[in-house]
Amino acid sequence: MTTLTVVTAVREVAVVSSAVHQVEALTFTTDVQLMVPLINEARGAVGLTQADIGFTCSGSSDFLAGQGFSFVQTLDAVGAFPPISESHVEMDGAFALYEAWVKLQVGEVDTALVYSYGKSSPGSRRDVLAVQLDPYTVAPLWPDAHAVAALQTRLLLESGAVSSEGLAEIAVRSQHHAVGNPNALRASAEATVAGVMAEPVVADPLRPSDIAAEADGGCVVVLAAGDRARSLSDRPAWIRGIDHRIDAHALGVRDLTRAPSAALAAARAGAGDDRLDIVELHGPTTSQEHILASELGLDADTLMNPSGGALAADTLMAAGLVRIAEAARRISSGDADRALAHATSGPCLQQNLVCVMEGE
């Protein structure tokens, strides 16, 4: 047995505000026009302007925007004048939040603005995702994202870990929970396992309901440390643990039915130290959500994906940050005391971030 060191935060940091917008396609809206109202909403909810923000960090992808350094243009939405302290990750916004959390731990700043966005509708998302694979031997073959996820799902089904009906149950639960979520694209109180099983396969064995609903959108989160957080929010969602782990990139060297990096990140974030009221998982397919739930060792009392999760609306580069926003919102509203939010990046759950939050 390996002894795990749970990373202890030296400084209390909390989510004090968030804003989310996800739709099927932002046809006439630029990334900047999407983010201006969202950023103002999240900052404004806690009475902050950009002048009050110590550090700004964003996540997005040039492969979605179709142009280099696209994030620089999106800084127009922040109001980055006079010049601000700013950074960017070519990853989901959850990883930008991690960078901002580190900056807050260092003690240089007391507040941080984190945002991410993705507008995949102008291109072919399933093909764009192929370019994240090994550039020498895999990407030139252009395996689309559904096919790669289907390979993983087939292995999972063949291992006996779950049945097709078991995956359909995950899809149905997501559609039920998403009812009432204004940012969900796929929600239905009437969804049934039989209905999902009757759907024609997209990439055998994946059916449409097994694959996350593709969304365009964005998410903004405001972080604050210590008493600053208490002054901004009646009930901040305190980040008690956050960790980011990575499995091998090459699909062939991994057991695709497992995600050891997710289990490790959860352990190091202290997920198992106490009960979890809710969990928001970033599983782009039902099979990946199943793998994550197994790796995290969730018990039956935990409410899974009350927002519907990423299956209900998956905005590339933002779906992970949305999970943190959704979990934090439920803590701040008093609906939950302890929550886990998860974000993934890379093919087949290669990278995993776990963020454990608590109310006070």
Add this chain to the structure above:
Amino acid sequence: MTDTPIPAEASDGVGVVLPPSIRDVEPVRSVRTPIRLEYDFIPSAAAQQYLRAYGEKRILGNRSPVDGAVFVPPRGVDPRHGVVADEMVDLADIGHVGSFCVTHLPIPGRRDLPVPYVSAWIHLDGADIGFLGLVAGCANEDVRIGMRVRAVWKPDGELGDTAENVLHWEPTGEPDVPIAEAGNRAWGAKQAAAADDDADGGDSGA
């Protein structure tokens, strides 16, 4: 793909020993994996309005709701303040050269353009930032910061929803804008003047 083979022992700088089976094989020096992704972008509402008006020989800008600065082309936001700026302003097709450069390389697809040519930041009357245009109709040596210019539009039958409706900008012959008030300095000069007005007993509540 390859050029002169390099000895195996020199093929890396970290002391990796290649297996005997590929020790004498010509090393792969590069791999070509062309990537092509297609996107179908639709211009934003602000860009669409701008392009449609431009096809009718009108130039639109956006006015900032914060301090009244006018941006051209309009993007629907004030990037300095991170706020929506959806008020459209009709701008004159006349202005001055804010800055310029003389370029000695041809523009692909513009064989009609003699080299060297002058590209410039054109500051339209009523706008507070410049936008790119060509200056012609005078000797390159005569182009200067502050020179007044007007648009030379394409013939009506060739206008369209594109950014290419102005062929170039030509001198008007009017007196120059003083250098201290030209180009990006114009906005600073305008703000300084507004501040003076305030100091002279204007509304101090702003």
